[in-house]
Amino acid sequence: MKGRAFALTSWVAAGALLLAVPARPAEKRSFVIQGETLVYSYDHNQIYGEKVAFEVLGYKVTAAYFKADIPSRQALAYGSVTLAKDAEKLEADELVLSLEGMIGTLVRYGPTIETSSLGAGAAGTEGRIEGGPTAAPGGVFDGINLDKIKKSFLSFSARTISLTDSFEVLGTGVTMYLEGLESMGFKRFRLSDGVGPRRNGFAINRIWYNKTQGLIGRASYSIEKPNKVASLTQLNYEERSFLKNNYGIERQVDLLTSTTLTLDETLRMGFTGNYNSSSQWNVQTWVGKTWSPAFTTQFDFSYNKPVSFRGEAWLGFQSQLSAGKWGNLAVQGRYELRNQAVAGLNYGASFLNHFSLNLQSYYSRVKIGDSRDFSEIFTGGLNLSYSSRLFNLGTDYFLNYDLFGGQVLSQPQLRIGLNPIVFYGGLLSVSLNNIALYSQIGREGLAERSFSDNAILSLAIQPVELFKDLRLNLNLALEQFVEREGRNFTTGGIVFNAVRKIGEGISVEAYYSLSSRRRTRSWLIEGTTGQDLSLVARAMVGETVNSWVSVSYDAKNAQLRQSFADFSFKVVRNWSLHAILNYDFFLKKLNNIDLYIVREAGRLQFRLIWRSLSRQFLVEFVPR
Amino acid sequence: MTRARAVGAAIVLAAAGAAACISFDIRRFPEPEDSVASFLFCREVESADDLIRPAGETSEFAAADGRVISFASVRNVVKSIRLRWKWYDAAKTLVRDTGDVEVNAEGKNLEVVTAYDVLPLEPGKSGPGSWTTLLFIDGRLAARKSFILSGDGGHTPRGSGT
Structure with missing residues (x-):
């Protein structure tokens, strides 16, 4: 009873809140279209109109036809277009509008195609633009017509359609059509969400009830000033106390905030923060400096408070340098106030056309749980590779040095591969790859060594057209794996594929695969063999x-x-x-x-x- | 029981009578007059019943093709209308204007009207590129579409309109 009362109270409160605060802040309607015929497709987010009137850039505009594609922010009025402002009257065949910047272009089809600009500092300037009607794009508008909108799953007709600054589509005198059949009428209706981010304001994004999650509320506050500030704060609330089978926490609150300040073209700073009602939170602030397009640096400070553990405060630094032919260098380091530290270095370069070098090195000193002990590990890697038209060669060296446990893992590797060689005019191709790996683990003066070698030979034939409408394909592979411990495996396989075309778009395919894996150890040979045959019939009409x-x-x-x-x-x-x-x-x-x-x-x-x-x-x- | 049956019959009769008075006004999607249903380019046109239909729809032509057909279908024609094609070459110059052509002079109520115009091509006269074709209904621009003309030569308009 108590739960029901709470749920009811919550709904009433939510309803009151919805009434008190508009679900969307009242935004300026930047563009209002009236028309004898005015339809909107929810599926495609497009508008089509006939005998329309609207105001733009201070002009009252009438036109026989109108099309708008909201995702690309473009609109087109055409057919006896007239524009009137005070005593000024302009006529054209087309008016192309960029809805984002509200820039218009008039197009007239006389002895030549002439265009003139409207708005954004070009109002009133007329004259032929060399190079043709760049302002008369075809593609996006070619696809908009009454038939397409009628065939939408969800479409609307309206007396007027308005676009807000964030490209929400609103309608008055709305009739909704489901599969082209009228289903409901509305005096005023939001036809579609905006496609752009909401700017500057508070919004309740969602209030919802769900049988498993309970009552859910989402709200956000955002500020955006282009090239200066971008800030978004979100609040998520879930109430589960009144649910019958709720065994978890009764309610949960999440607060997420992120702000980026652009101080000048080269200097940016930001702040992020997350809070969860289960007592975990973290904050981070950072400053980023771009010294040149090739050289960037970032400093940051963060504090992270996990559940049931002490918080950690980290100071960080990272920098990247792109030195063209001399390679790319990235350096990063972080220090925690309780003497924890991580650092990394990465360098990569390509030289002499065929060689590439990559070098990585990382050091970490972090606490083991909440104890006083630290794990201290140094890892390093070096990779040098050479590739040519005939073969490729690569060598890697990996080192992992556990400074706390005194254990060193050292692992060199050599890879060599023969690029596929083709025979018989490309009918047959053969490739060979070999990977040799050596490992040494050293601890307290003892060393444990192992090695393995894996050789793979592949043979493939190109698809062969045997008869009309019959194609064959064959692949063979042989792999030899050798270990120091004497576990030697030999694996072989064959895949056979035939495709027979029966008719237009109809085919039958057969796959046959045979694989065998053998292990030899002294005199003992053991292994398995597998076969698989499958048939597939396809029809694509x-x-x-x-x-x-x-x-x-x-x-x-x-x-x-x-x-x-x-x-x-x-x-x-x-x-x-x-x-x-x-x-x-x-x-x-x-x-x-x-x-x-x-x-x-x-x-x-x-x-x-x-x-x-x-x-x-x-x-x-x-x-x- | 007899009384119950009588009441039942009365309810059924009343419901049937009421049903006869109820009508469901299912509104149709807006169907404006003289609405361009399609405007496209093709290589041929075929006859189908009382109408013509396009064959070999494309937006790419070569000068060697000899001609470009611009095909239009207009829906809900309830009075006489005037159709007009204008063709502009890649240099944005008008190369063909059919002038107004009267359609449905009898003023019949026609669900669909189909019509087309042909632009003959002559190699070697002007450069290839993006051409633009316009359809006007009663003097108002009603549709626009572009096609790409490629090939070694060019093209010169000739012949009459629709």
């Missing part, structure tokens, strides 16, 4: 059918194993059916069936799903 069925067969034991099928059919108006099936011949049962009914709707996908395994029926809206 235009965009309507895209399906395949596969059956796998265990040739060694002469029995069918599994069958998988994936059927996909396009039905109508971007609706498609999709089924995934799996049959197990060994258990003689249909393991799994997943059925999907999918509607592709531009920036979202609507899916009805049935899963036999979990016996679930799901309805999903998935943003694309």
